[in-house]
Amino acid sequence: MSPDATEQRVLEAIRERRELVNEALDEDVPMAEPERLYEASRYLLKAGGKRLRPTVSLLTAESLADVEPMSEDYRAFPTLSGDAIDVMVAAVGIEVIQSFTLIHDDIMDDDALRRGVPAVHKEYDTETAILAGDTLYAKAFELLTKTGSDPADGLEAVRRLATTCTQICEGQALDIEFEHRTGVLPDEYLQMVELKTAVLYGTAAAIPAVLMGADDDVVEALYQYGLKSGSAFQIQDDVLDLTVPSEKLGKQRGSDLVESKETIIFLHARQQGVDVDDLVEAETAEELTESEVESAVADLEAAGSIDFARDMAQDLTDQAKADLDVLPDNEARDLLRDIADYLITRGY
Template sequence: MARQEDVEAAIVARREQVNDAIERELPVDEPEELYEASRYLMDAGGKRLRPTMLLLAAESLADVAPQSTDYRSFPTVEGDEIDVMRAAVGIETIQSFTLIHDDIMDDDDLRRGVPAVHREYDLSTAILAGDTLFSKAFEYMLDTGAKAERSVAATKRLAQTCTEICEGQSFDIDFESRAEVTTDEYLDMVELKTAVLYAASASIPAQLMGAEDAVEPLYGYGLDVGRAFQIQDDLLDLTTPSEKLGKQRGSDLVEEKQTIVTLHARQQGVDIEGLVETDSVEAVTESEIDDAVAELEAAGSIEFARETAHDLIASGKDRLEVLPDNEPRQLLAGIADYLVEREY
């Protein structure tokens, strides 16, 4: 089993390389403002978890020692070479595109500690920056040097993934105005909105490298881990101190955002709308949040969310058995654990 510090070191090391690749692949060309805005959120931070997952899956499939091999000329199962880093950059640009457009839709002001793109620039520039990252991602995915039929398979997966992300976001918006959403419906939405991009990240290297047998198991690993990631996000809002979260703890409750915890509690008969009376994040008190969390705990809802996340992580890790037993595989299992053990 990979130790947590090894997992974190693996993420940091790959993040640096992904950032270098983003600088090379997405230079600030003319029109300058468009490309600055396209880069803005990526330059502001981010863990690069999805590209890291992609690179680790590639390393495990090629059965090479971690970071022993140039990602730009990476061996496939037949020994020819592909640029697997370009695929990783494609995944990150899709992630960044969805954040930029989601922040507009959710009217969020901040992201990664900086103004959202539509606040730093304006609405038009943000829409256009997202669209640019969207099409760039397809350019990258089609330019890895993989055999044509493999490029087609990987790019189809990317396109279907993007469609599903849109569907998930649409369900999420719809849920905000629907009284009765079940935890199953919620998990289906999370699968589309969040998990499919993890699934694409983990499985696309298998498609590009010709490791057919590993495609579906790795896709399943990504789906499980991605769903667990969102559940953990929902939990962190309730359980992590505000200082650590970087925003008010319990803000989901104040804003009456539906999460797996509140949806479970409602199914248990808890009056969710009445949990927190204060209706602004600025005015709510810690003790009001404490009382609400205690009620959710009493309903078994926090435990339900924790168990669901842990079951998903266990299932995801099982699927990794399709990979050769090597260090990159251990790190992929470690990332799964990391996602539900992280505190922010």
């Protein structure tokens, strides 16, 4: 299937579920008192987002149950033993955790914009943003207790989500640390990406299987699927920053070149003897010229660093797709494979 056709299928799968996810978010994280706190907590959730992680959760459930996509009620979804659980509330819980991490990350990085709107700590204030994140954090765990699953499975899902949250914090701490440290190794960078970003993809894929009573090896394979495709996604992001024209990227191409950000590409290039810190003279994205970026990219390509990252993303994606072999052969599984491809073939 061509990348374009894959992308269409993925965007359609996301689009079909997005409205249901948004409705569920509104039901499961309702307005409450104090008003300002709940407005701030819901602000980013309502500002949009693709709902990729909930879509992964819902597709995993559908493939595992071996049902036609969108044919079953996500609020009364069949487990492997024929009971009904609310798999949607678990998918919402994952999205709520994602939202909490974005709110706190934006405070830590002092990022002013998120999803095209002011970050929560800019729209409200830092105190409210800390509390909004903390509120969502608790809410996610509360939601995960409400799936109606076998309690042992529910408790295992909670344990997995808690471990995942700890790892996300560890990843964010490493990310901050790496900005102040030279000599970060590619493997360390990969570990950071895995912790900061990929584990939540892994958990989005694994939790429905846990709740539906799947065997441990199925749960683990699905976790690996999410972990690897999530890592590939992040690595591809670094490639795109250098290779996609600014107008398509929606920001200055090559902006990673002027930030203190260490991507896998720069780490590889440094190991090849490239003087990464002097690739461009510009010190801000505004000062960057296209010819400067071209020349820097040519140096990185000559060192094999961009191909190194591309190959790594592709390898991880291939592994992720192979992990899906534990699932029955059905349309939902095909869509999960498409999502893995899409995460590294999307143009921007």
